[in-house]
Amino acid sequence: MSLVSPSTAVSLLTAGLGIGLTLLLHYRSYVKPPLSSSSNTTDGFLPSFFIPAVTSHGRYLPLTARNSFSYSVLYVGVDIDALESGRLNLPFRVFAYSGHPITKILGLRSNNYLGKGDGRDSLREKLEAFLERSECGIQTHEIRRVWMVTSPSFVGWEGPNPLTTWYCYGKTKDGTGRGPLKCVILEVHNTFGEAHAYVLKADSPLRHEPAAGYDLAFTFPRSFHVSPFNSRDGYYRADIIDPFPPDAPPSHIPQVKILLRLLTPEHTHKLTAVLTSGPSPPIPLEPGSISAILAALAKWPFTLFSVTARTFYQAYILHYKKKLALFPRPEPKIAAEGQEGVFNPPEKDDQRLGIVIGRQKEAWTERKARDVIGLWAQGRAEHVGVGLEVNFGNGRERMVIAPKGDDRHSNGNGHGSSNGHRNGHASLHQQKDIESETLRITTSDPNFFTNLLLSPSPQHSLILFPERLTSVSTTSLFLTLFASPPTPSKDFPARQSASIRSRFFLHLYSYSTLAPTPQIPSLNTYHFSDDPTILDWRTRLQITRLLFWTWFGEMADENLLNMLKGRFVPGQEPWLVWDRGMKRVWGIDPNVPNDGGSVRLDE
Incomplete structure (x- = not known):
């Protein structure tokens, strides 16, 4: 006796053909030839990648609170113009730009970058508005290419994004190609819903000799309350690798590596944070890499969900195990002037590198x-x-x-x-x-x-x-x-x-x-x-x-x-x-x- 009736078999076959045809059309609708990283380079875009990485933290002061940890993290490094043109959208909504995060597996949208928005402004528009507002001396017409490294949304979850790095490249002398690195913008978010950005220009007087293996380094004053276990005074030292150096060949695969050291007002080393791509190589954001991207997500299935949980777990260790007291959240301010005698003041910032870009919502x-x-x-x-x-x-x-x-x-x-x-x-x-x-x-x-x-x-x-x-x-x-x-x-x-x-x-x-x-x-x-x-x-x-x-x-x-x-x-x-x-x-x-x-x- 047949286990499946003829009518059921026909229904299943019809449904299967319908699903297959829908997936095929969906696949074709997201294929915009050519989509390889090499073609992006030919068109002037920087290649874009899905980047498995590792973040490591080490605390050295106070001595009684020494602590360290390392976690796997997942980032994307994208040319913002290629992203907004739709060239990086992948079949089956594996990766897509704009729209609600629930409609894709991995995604980005402009809302939460460089200040809150309604999604109507593009990343390029928000970046140009930010540079003008910051009065950093960089003209928007000087920026040719921008490569952004950030954490994407995942199946609807748009979690906290502690660090987003913007690599802004200038133009060649004839104005037609990508020139050297013009500035690096470190966009920092805390768990209180606030955001800050530090503009590090390549010709900044605060730039100095980098550590071995890095391309550029800066030491600059802190002005943002990131952790309740650190005061706002002191300095950051940032050593950064240029992911696209001037002599990089078209087939160059970028390396992401940032070494951030927190220094006391006396420049004593207090804390180290490192973000580095690896151990797996970056995966190009192109249709042929869909299986590799899904495999990486299967290997680290909870990484993008666990940022908040990891943050609170480390806070528990520092507060209850290491006995570190809390600094109350201060109101963000870009300079120390006018805050004399107020608790937890920022370090004096003569260069005005720190820019407030996000505050708590009005109650x-x-x-x-x-x-x-x-x-x-x-x-x-x-x-x-x-x-x-x-x-x-x-x-x-x-x-x-x-x-x-x-x-x-x-x-x-x-x-x-x-x-x-x-x-x-x-x-x-x-x-x-x-x-x-x-x-x-x-x-x-x-x-x-x-x-x-x-x-x-x-x-x-x-x-x-x-x-x-x-x-x-x-x-x-x-x-x-x-x-x-x-x-x-x-x-x-x-x-x-x-x-x-x-x-x-x-x-x-x-x-x-x-x-x-x-x-x-x-x-x-x-x-x-x-x-x-x-x-x-x-x-x-x-x-x-x-x-x-x-x-x-x-x-x-x-x-x-x-x-x-x-x-x-x-x-x-x-x-x-x-x-x-x-x-x-x-x-x-x-x-x-x-x-x-x-x-x-x-x-």
């Missing part, structure tokens, strides 16, 4: 707090005749609220124009009056508006501003603008908001051994937002909700760290922000911890 509480304060400031300007201008050092849009009598207007979100007068032509005397009546605040605090709502009084805010990278143009104007209203509201939202502020700051007070100065009012004072003539009941209830979730988040973070027995560097705990502020007031170095660590008054 929903901060967006709502901005809207509320923008609405409040417009009404307050009518009452006291003081305008408000908030300028951000972290790339966010500034807020401008015109003073009373000036027709510069802002919308409901507090965004307005900074130009103009009621007659369109302000006299010099009038302009000076306007400037004297406008409070200007400069800040890099990512939670500036939320912290304003959370501080019980303007005096409390002024104490904390130095710790939060914030300064005001005139202290008296700040106190005038943010003073308590003459007839404050005492309804439910006002009472609940006051209760949250009091609880939060009593908690901060409890970690300080220094008493507040007499100029600081009590925690029960009325808040500037308790003005019923400016903010209605619904808006003030929204403030209560914002304060609750901010307070809840702060307490949850602290309790979670205590539960996990985590330890910050003594004196740099986030909840010691008030203690550090009071130390500044009393003339004490805020970075010197209290005797015996964090002393609480209620212990």
Whole structure:
């Protein structure tokens, strides 16, 4: 008796032919002759590869925390113009550019490189915009070819990408071919969702003799918080191999090797990280290499998935086994100026090699707090005749609220124009009056508006501003603008908001051994937002909700760290922000911890 009925056999045969035909058409749709690396070279493109590699780390300081490890990693090295032309797309979606990562086995897209994007800008466009913004002195028309080494997405997983290296090559004298290496860009990402880039020019004064086996080397200041186990000060020494030297033949297979050494401010060797291609040779990104690419993925099936797990495992070893304390995450900043006395400052960067290209997303509480304060400031300007201008050092849009009598207007979100007068032509005397009546605040605090709502009084805010990278143009104007209203509201939202502020700051007070100065009012004072003539009941209830979730988040973070027995560097705990502020007031170095660590008054 037949095991398969005729109708079933016909169905299976039809399905098989259909699948086979679909795969054949899919294969043909991704074959764009010629696609070999040699043809790419003929067309001027640099050859592109799938690159098995090894990363190794070794820590030497402190001596009690010596540690080392090595892991296999998978990278791709691509000519960005060949990538974006579609020439590197492989059959069966083994490798493809753009689109959602779930639609391919391996892939790249421009979204997460050199700053966040929506995928519309090409890698070349983002690179040129970055070079112009960095003011590094390299003109975009000078760049002929760009070879990018990065970690691809894998079956939908677009994991963290700690290091992406851009090798930018200039033009030949006649402008038609690829010239020598113009610069190397090291794009660094951390686990906090932030990104930084260092531009290393071939003619940089920071370039020096490389180590044996390398082509070029640089020593440059650090300015980015990569690991919570390292401070931001000190230097990097980078020794790099040029993957496409000027005398390389057309059949040249590039070698990727970067030796990165972390040096203390005294140039003592602290840590070494090495990325090197191998032990397997790079695999050309071309149709004939599909089986080799799939074999490499089968050999290291979890490598692209395991970057985060490996990072946390090594963090566990350093924190719990090696007893290294944590440095809190600082706000990214490209230079040390303006951060004197602030914890974990970056090394001074006179060449401005370090460029901030990615910051943490703005919290929903901060967006709502901005809207509320923008609405409040417009009404307050009518009452006291003081305008408000908030300028951000972290790339966010500034807020401008015109003073009373000036027709510069802002919308409901507090965004307005900074130009103009009621007659369109302000006299010099009038302009000076306007400037004297406008409070200007400069800040890099990512939670500036939320912290304003959370501080019980303007005096409390002024104490904390130095710790939060914030300064005001005139202290008296700040106190005038943010003073308590003459007839404050005492309804439910006002009472609940006051209760949250009091609880939060009593908690901060409890970690300080220094008493507040007499100029600081009590925690029960009325808040500037308790003005019923400016903010209605619904808006003030929204403030209560914002304060609750901010307070809840702060307490949850602290309790979670205590539960996990985590330890910050003594004196740099986030909840010691008030203690550090009071130390500044009393003339004490805020970075010197209290005797015996964090002393609480209620212990």
